[in-house]
Each structure stands twice: as C-alpha cells, then as structure tokens.
Amino acid sequence: MKVLITGASGFLGQAVVRAAAAAGFEVLALVRPTADVSRLAWPDNVEVLRGDLRQKGEWKSRINVDCVVHLAAAPSGDLATQFAGTVLATENLLEHLALKSLRRFVHISSFSVYDYSTRPNKGVLDEAAALEPKPEARDAYTITKMIQERLVVDTCDGAGVDCVIIRPGAIYGPGKDWGFGKAAEFRKCDLIFAPGAIFRLTYVDNCADAIVKAINSPISSARIFNIVDDDLPSTWAFHKACRRAGAPAGRAIPVPWLIVSGLGRIVRLLNRAAFRNRAKLPELLEFKRQQARWRPMRYSNKLAKTVLGWSPAIGFEEGIARTFGQKGSADGA
Amino acid sequence: MGEPSKPLRAAVIGCGGIANEHLPFLAKSPLIELVGVCDTSRVTAMFAQQRFEVQGWFLNAEEMLAATRPDVVHVLTPPQSHRPLVSLCLNAGAHVVCEKPMTASASETAELLALARQQGKWLVESRNLLFNDIVLKIDRLLDDGTLGEVREIDLLLSLDLNAGPFGDLNLEGPGVQLPGGAVHDFLPHLAYLFLHFAGEAKLDNRVHGVLENRSGNSRVGYDHLDALVMAGSCRGRLRIASDLKPDMFRLVVRGTRAVAESDFYNPFLRIQRAVDSGKMAPFEQIRSGMSLARAGIGSLRDKVLQHGTYHGLPRMLEAIYQALRDGQDSPIAATDIAATAALVDRLIGLRSAQ
DSSP: OEEEEETTTSHHHHHHHHHHHHTTOEEEEEEOTTOOOGGGOOOTTEEEEEOOTTSOOGGGGGOOOSEEEEOOOOOSSOHHHHIIIIIIHHHHHHHHSOGGGOOEEEEEOOGGGBOOSSOOGGGEEOTTSOBOSOGGGTOHHHHHHHHHHHHHHHHHHHHTOEEEEEEEOEEEBTTBOGGGGOSEEETTEEEEESTTSBOOEEEHHHHHHHHHHHHHOOOTTOOEEEEOOSSOOBHHHHHHHHHHTTOOOOEEEEEOHHHHHHHHHHHHHHHHHHHTTOOOOOTTTOHHHHHHHHOOOEEOOHHHHHHSOOOOOSOHHHHHHHHTTBTBOTTOO | OOOOOOOEEEEEEOOSTTHHHHHHHHHHOTTEEEEEEEOSSHHHHHHHHHHTTOSOEESOHHHHHHHHOOSEEEEOSOGGGHHHHHHHHHHTTOEEEEOSSOSSSHHHHHHHHHHHHHHTOOEEEOOGGGGSHHHHHHHHHHHTTSSOSEEEEEEEEEOOTTTSGGGOTTSOSOSSOSTTHHHHHHHHHHHHHHHHHHTSOOOOSEEEEEEEOOSOOTTTOOOEEEEEEEETTEEEEEEEESSOSSOEEEEEEEESSEEEEEESSSOOEEEEETTSSGGGHHHHHHHHHHHHHHHHHHHHHHHHTTOOGGGHHHHHHHHHHHHHHHTOOOSSOHHHHHHHHHHHHHHHTTBOOO
16 A cells, blocks of 8 residues: 655654554655655655645656645744645645545644633543634634645545544654743743643654554544543643653743633733734733643543554653653664 | 715735735725635635635636626736736726736836726836835925935845745745846835935936845845945945845935934834034934834834734725725826836846856
8 A cells, every 4th residue: 555645754754654664555755855864764665755745846746646644734934834834735735636546535633723712521622622713813823724624624525535634732752842841931940831731742653653553444434533642741740751851951830720821811801902902922921822732621532542443652751761862762773 | 975985896816925914904994895816726715715704716817807897906926927917907907906026127017007007097016115104204204304305225135035935945946936036026125115215216327236146045046135226316225135134124314414224124213313423422322222212112012913014015005095096196106116117127137147
C-alpha cells in the first residue's frame, strides 16, 4: 500500500514517516524543496518527493497513491500566511489527488477546533465536544485549521472517500518542549498558569503510531479521533519533570486558573466597554485564548484505543527522558 | 432634503492578503453594497464571502461582472494580472480601484488610464500611505508654513524582502513578476510619497543610484535600492534595504524652516525648527524626548487597537467612494498616477544586470 505523507520533514511528519515505513507501507514523503532530509536516514521504502503544496508544481503529477496522511500546515504567521500554508495547500492537494482510487485520507487536525468556552459533558473533552463557534474571535490558527478540516471532510464525502480525522493534543518530544509548560517567564522564574490543570500531551512517537494505525484500521462509523497519552500530567508536574530531566527551566511560580480567568474576564469587560472589542491582546490576557490553553478539563483517548487499536507505548516519564536526551533521542540515535 | 443616494455596488477580484484590508471597509460602509468576491481559489472566495457577508462568490471575473454589474471593482490580485483584469472591468463599465503596482511600466499605466478616460470611468491606483496620520500631520505643517518650502525628502524602507514569500525558495518562479522584482512591489509607495511632498513637480531626468540584488536570492529579483532623485528645487533619497534592522519605513521632510521626521511602522513626529539650534538645541531635544515618549504610548495603543500601517486605506476608500457618489473629482488624479508610474520607471532603469 502506497502512502503519501505531506509535511514529512516536520516535527511530527518525520516520526510518521519512520512509523509508516516500519509498519511496511511504501511511503512517498512530500517535503519542501529546501528541506534537508539527508540527516533523517529514512529507510529504503521511503521515496522523497520535493514540492510545495502552496503552488501547483511538478508534485501534482506524482501523487498516485492508495492513502494520504496530510500533515502539511502553516502553524504560525499572520492570517494570510497561515491561510496559504494550511488551507490553499490543502485545496491544491485535494484538487490533484485521484480521489476515486484513494482508499483513505487521514487528515491531521488539531484540538484547537474545539469550543473551550462551554464545559463538555461530564467535564471530559472527547470527540463529541462542540466545535469553536467563533474561530475569528480566537486566532488565525483556529480559523485556518477549522476551514482546512471542513474542506477535507466535504471533499472526501463528496467523492465517497473514506476520511479519518486525527486531532492530536500538544505533541512533545526532542526539539519540542512547550516551554516546559510555562505561560511566561520573568528573570529566572517561570509563571505556570492553571498549575493543576491536565496538560493534554502526546509524545511524538505515540501520536505517529496512532496516525499510522489510522491508515488501514477498520473504523466503521467513527471518523474523528482525539490523540492524547494515558498518563497525562498537570502543567505543574510537566514543568517539574522537565526541570528534573535537566531542562533549563526556571523556578516555577503557580498562578491558579481562578486568577488567570478572573484577569481575562476583567480585560474582556474593559475591551467591550472601552474599545468595542477592537483591542487585540496577548494570549495571556485574552479570555477566549486563555480558555483554549489553560482551562482545566479532562481528556479522553478511549475512541482511538478501542477503534484504532492504539495504545500509547511511551509513558510520560520515558517521553520526558527522551525529550531531554537522558535515554537518547526518539529515533534511537 | 433629497433622497439618500443609493449605495454603490462594489466587487472584489483577488481575496488574498491585501483584500483583508479592503473588505472590512467595503463590508461595513453605508456608501457601499458589496455584491461579489472573486478568486481562482474556491475556498478563498467562499471564506471571504462568508466572513464579510458578501452577496456572492465567483471563480471567474467575467462571470462575476456579468452577474453582479458592479459600479466599482477592486483589483487586488498579483501585479502581473492587473492589466487584463483592469481592462476587463473598465470595458464592463465599472470604475476600478487597483492595488499598486498597477502595471509593470509607465506605458502600460498610460494605456489603462487612456482606456478609463475613453470609457468615462475612474481608474485609481491605491496610495494608502497618503492618508496615514503622519502624512496628514506633515501636510498640515506644510500648509501652515512651519516647514517652509520642501527641499529634501528622505525615504528609507528597511525590510528583509528575502524573508517573506518574495524570497521563499520553496516556491517556484520569481517572487514578484515585475521588472524590478520584490523592490518593484514597494516602489510606488516611495514614488508617490516623494512626488506628494515635492509638489508633484516635473522630474528633470536626474535620477541616480543603484537597484541591485545584494542577497544572491534568485527568487527575490532585486532587494536593494539606493536612489537620488531631483525634481525642480527638491532632492530626494529613496532607499529600500533588506540587510538592515530593525524594520522601519522612515520619512524625513526637510524644508527651508524646519525638518519633520517620522516612521510609518512605529509612528512618531519630530520637528526641528530653524530656531532649535545653538543654545536652544537642548530644549528641542527635551521637547522631542517627551514627544517620543508620548508617541511610544500612542504606538502601544495603536498596536492593541490594530491601528496599523494600513490605517490610511479605509480613509482613502472612503474619500474615493464619497467623491464618486457626490460627482466630484477623484482624490487620486490620473495625472498623479501617471507621474508615479513615470518615476517608478526611472527607478527601475537603475537596475544592474543579473
């Protein structure tokens, strides 16, 4: 089975390529023309295809595959930049895929599509949770990831293609440590917002494993899967573990969610009253974005485990050790 | 009292980055009924239509013109596509507001202006910076005689053109499909600002300097301009540099009585008068320091309230639509557009062989 993996040289993409190749798939890894893949030491069943999905280049004639794992996106920059790298890139890809012969499209979405302003059923955010009703009030990433996901679902449904949506939590691993969970730093102190809230983490190789399982697992009626690990720490515990593993983290100062959200509510009121909601504020002060990042919730990975047969192999302590090099890097080097 | 005028029917071709600056004004202005948006990307056109509650979205400009019959069309596509699209809209009987640079050369601009004249329609090339706070403030200093007669205009745009999409080597082809490469995209700003403060004086063919590629980035085309321009009694230094930090768009207008200095990216206004020299210089420095501190607070407020570099654009559009509605002359005259294109041509003429 030939699988196209877009965004293959990215942080998650590299791990997905390794896992897909190890699972015996014939991998076509789409990387940007300037990407350096020589250091990645991919095995022989990985073919590298160079191209940029933002443009309709030569890549479009070489993507005759059985399955697509679509990771490519632009997670930063202004709205125009993220729109081009996430939405236009996806539109171009879908336009040139031979959808009729495609067995499955595995799309990598994000937890950012969920609505964090309402409390989910029993306080557990799972695949049935409501989606963000006003993405434009949050940020460009939410706007573009929501449009991208809708575009994929509509196109696949229209063409009768089997479509799986993977929504990973915060992916960590060597090279990506989420600032050890700090919201801000001041001199040698790290401010930890909502220290008791669960940090919805997934170790990069665990997430890659779930994605590879989604390539050919029978999925019946389920199509959306949240990916978080089993032993999720609190933000406070994450910071402590990072520090213990040798990360250059500062002294942790806890700021309870009540204080964070209280400040956010006051700022929101002031913004409404004084600026008719025109003020654009940093994430630390904007209530809607505070909720998306720090509001205490619980998370479920039950569906991915039961339907995809996935189980996160790397526990939290092991993941932290790998992230900070105590037991070598994730690729075993 | 007479009947209120009917709103003008507006449509947009090209819903990319700069459309995000035009559409918010078009969507909320009582002068305008936003009838259509068009883009070659379906998802882009649909997103703009939903976000700004436009009546319809289209993938083809001709179809949109036929279906919506707009009074005004905004052409906001990449520069190389402007010429055919502007012609199409003018021939369909619409006024056109076109983003800069409108064309690749002064002769192409002249052709389009002639077509507009022939059709009895307006063709306006965007000059949003002329409507920015700092330009309006310096205009007042000129009007009230504070600056005296303008003698020198310095413009420095310091921005790494290689860092953005213009120089992104992942993409194929030139970043900007114009003879002056990435620099060309910004030249109209420099040219119209110079001509505005120089009093639209006729150029006397003295343009010196260099237009070159200093980075070696093949996609960016040209990334460095350093030009001296003479216009009657005015001298100008027009610069675009990709290798300086921090990013700035500095403007200095020097007159026979005073100097005004500002920056489009982080606005402030420093005025040094003839009397602010010798023993009085320290007092001017203290006054300027306090003014700079106030400007800092103002810049912070601007950032929070998203009063960015494009804040002149809605003012420009408001002026255009009001003039159209009231049957007045365009606030941006065809002669000014032609003069800007002619100066841009001369600056492009400085380019080194690549």
